[in-house]
Amino acid sequence: MLATERRAARRIRLLDAGLDLLGTVGLPATTVRAVCRKAELTTRYFYESFNDVDELIVAVFDRAVEQTAQEVVAAIAAAPADYASRARAAIQTGVMSLTDDPRRARVVLAEGLGNPALLERRGAALAAFTEITRQQVYDLLDVADADDAFVQATAHMLMGGFTDLMISHLAGALPHARDQLIDDMTDLLVMTGEGMATVLNQRQRSKSRRRAPPRARPGSPGRNRSS
Missing domain, CATH: 1.10.10 (Arc Repressor Mutant, subunit A)
Known part of the structure; x- marks a missing residue:
């Protein structure tokens, strides 16, 4: 060697x-x-x-996050190209990745709160997973010309909710078995995504109506009349 x-x-x-x-x-x-x-x-x-133990801890965290992210991205790519199927693939893979190895779950979800360097890396990891969620919204939901700030806010809310639910589940604070947790989280993700698409499309139609020029009414001033 x-x-x-x-x-x-x-x-x-x-x-x-x-x-x-x-x-x-x-x-x-x-x-x-x-x-x-x-x-x-x-x-x-x-x-x-x-150089020091902090550098090791950050490397351990980054590797755990990268392994989970690779598994989730691969599951999304292998799923049918519709929002509900990919939502289930992402949730199921993420939950199983973190619960199959409780050490990884603790590193990714909990220990990052107690160290400044890990806290920064945790924020970057959440941002990366949020971007995956955001991209799936644009790829699979009918949200053309969407308000990106609203999409980002929704994606952040979804990732924050996923994280808190996983922490609660691993602490035994939820009455869910793992399969039930996956089902419930998938339904919540699908409902939130579809609801967001509905709101965005309603906003888009409202903007289009406001931009449209007013129609002239018959007999209104300025209309040409025959003498």
Whole structure:
């Protein structure tokens, strides 16, 4: 094995150890020593890949988010090209991705609130998932010439709601089994998307009526009359 390959393998071991610690015992217990002990590497090899524990934690978070995002995007691409089917594919894949590995769920949803660097990355991740939602709206719903600010606000609301529901579900605060949660979240996503499309189209028709020139009434002033 080449030196670069050995270094890459050590980095993966450190990332795996970081995920295990961050996703089980949490941020305060995820230290350089704890990570090295879990990875069975000396601190020398830790600093070969990371400047400090914050850099490792951000890398663990980014990898967990990227894995979930790739799974969701692949599921959307494989689903039939209608909003309801793709909504179910996205919700089902996202929920299963986070519940099949509770460590990933804790890293992505919870631990990011306790560290400034992770909080910034969490905001960027939510923005990326929001953009996926926004693009599906434009691709699959009839919202030509849409008010993009309204679309963005709706997408942000949907992602915020998904995040809070997942946190509550994982904490045992909801009475849902996983399959029921997927069904309910899918229905909420579909209803919200279709309702948003209805509002946008109503607004568009209203704007069109306001822009249309008034019709001249028969016998109104200025109309040419025969003498």
